[in-house]
């Protein structure tokens with residue numbers, strides 16, 4: 001299996017750790033074997049470390065969703081529609097990241113991710129003027 005090194009690994013550890021620090025599976029609320037899951041594959045560096053492309057789920061749910069991607073999207077549409085919207089926008093503009101850009105990205109994320117991950121930030125906003 002390919003294991004990232006250097007700045008890629010630093011970014012993976014930072015962002016993956018930020019998601020896993022949630023402490024429970026966003027799908028089944030288990031506290032066991034938490035993983036950093038992606039919506040679009042990790043092979044796309046332009047969204048690999050995006051807060052909109054990931055979540056914290058347990059290994060069991062991760063496996064199940066990997067085998068049932070349609071259910072994964074359905075679930076996300078319900079609990080985290082903002083992620084899908086923002087991810088779609090970002091995904092329209094793919095770009096390749098040079099090492100120095102990853103380094104810069106790391107410094108930015110280190111600041112940004114001081115605020116803990118809160119899945120509610122990605123839920124549908126409730127319109128008050130309904």
Ligand SMILES: [Zn+2]
Pocket residue numbers: 025026027028029030057058059060061062
């Ligand atoms: Zn789970």
